[in-house]
Every structure is written in structure tokens, then in C-alpha cells.
Amino acid sequence: MLVALQTVTAIVVAIAMALPVAHALELPGKMRLQKEHYLAMQPIYYPGFTYAGFSEPLGLLLLLILLFLVPLGSTVFWLDLASFIALLAVHASYWLFTHPVNNFWLKDFQLKGFGRSFFGIGKRVDSSQADWTDLRDRWEYSHLIRAALGSASFALLIVSLAL
Secondary structure, eight states: HHHHHHHHHHHHHHHHHHHHHHHHHHHHHHTTTTTHHHHHHHGGGHHHHHHHHTTTHHHHHHHHHHHHOOOSSSSSHHHHHHHHHHHHHHHHHHIIIIIIHHHHTHHHTTOOOOHHHHHHSSOOOTTTTHHHHHHHHHHHHHHHHHHHHHHHHHHHHHHHHHH
């Protein structure tokens, strides 16, 4: 049972890592876009990335369960704990840096169902003080940070599975 849980956790954390890595890989091309093209592109990520985003809280839950099942204080425990902390930082950085900008990008986009509820959470960047290039940079670079943290979380988990 532990091996099955570890395998499922690795798959879920891999998905959580893949989303910001995909955004990070787009950064060089997107930084060359003019405002109208950049703003036209932003809504295409929804709903796909929104639904796959469930992998972050699910990965945190699975890693937490693993922490209760592996021997306390073992190398595997510490690696899994570090993986949990890195994934928690991925999730926190989304809510602190990325989500408020998402709310701004989507302010004129007609969302339905879950997407409407999800993007209604939290505050939106103040549009009267927002320069689109500052928002673009915040959104793009937040994904670089999330990609690095997600990759660290995944790598730590894979190393713990190898022990």
C-alpha cells in the first residue's frame, strides 16, 4: 500500500510541477509580445490549468499522509518533509503573487461554474495602479519561482522513493 501511495503522490506532484514549468518555458516568447497579443493570450490557459491546479493541494495532502506513514526522523521522512515544504511554497506563491494577477487578467472574461468561483477568491490587483508590463512580469516571474520550487519538490520526492 505504501508503494502505491508513493507512486500516486509522485504522479500528482509531477503534474503540480509541470504546470509552472510549462509557463516558465513560454516566458522568452511571451516577453516579446505586444500588449494586445499578450492580453489576448492570457485567458487561453483557463480552464485547463485551473483544473490541473488541483494537483497542488492534492499533492500536499498526499505528502502529508506519507509523512505519517514513513519512519519519523528517517532520511525518507526528511526528504518527504522537504518535498512537502517546497510544494507548500509553490502553492503559497500562487496565492500571493500569481492569483491576484490572474484575477486582473480575467476581469473582463466571462467565466462560468467553478472557474467563476475560483477566480472570485481573493483580491484583484488595483487596475488604476497597474501597468500591464509590471503585471506581466509579476505573473511570468512568479511562474519561474513556482517552477523551481515544484521541481525541487518533485526531485526530493523521487530521491526519497529511491531509498
